[in-house]
Amino acid sequence: MATTLLPIAPGRNQTFTCTLPVDNKNITLNFSLTYNSPGGYWFMSISDHETGEMLIDSLPVLPGEYPSANLLGQYSYLGIGSAVLISASGDNSMPTFDSLGREHLIAWGDNF
Template sequence: MAITYLPITPGMNQSFTCTLPVDDKNITLDFTLTYNEPAGYWFMSIRKNDTGVLLIDALPLLNGEYPSANLLKQYSYLAIGSAVIISKSGKDSTPTFDSLGREHFVAWGDTP
């Protein structure tokens, strides 16, 4: 199983396209990451790159403990893989505006 980290730039709302190895094939997805300042957390929207179809809208990037650590668990029927938040410190903490892409990373892997 290959693990890929999303190419996130710290401290800014952003959109990017990323090709990810998932379940022995490559998929290309468009991502939009937005910081919700009043609530203090990031959220992510995901579209299919080839069609522009919105797959997931406003998914909160919040840490969870196993088995709820997989952000995409409830979307396994989409077969777009799994995603977890990894912290450099090893602590379960929510990514802040400045820490996502610097101290916290989104790791992508195969569909469970």
């Protein structure tokens, strides 16, 4: 199983395109990561790079423990893989505006 870290730059809202290996094929997705300052959390929107179709809009990027750790669990029917928020400190803390992409990473892998 291949796992890829999303190329997130710490401390800023951002959009980027990333090609990810999922289930022995490559998929290219557009990402938008935005920090909700009043709520104190990040959210992510994902669209298909080829068609521009919005696949997931405003998904909260929250820590979780198995089996709820997979951010994309409820979207498994899309076949775009699995994503898990990882804390470098090993705890289950919330990513802050400055820590996502530095102390908190999003790992993307095969469907499970």
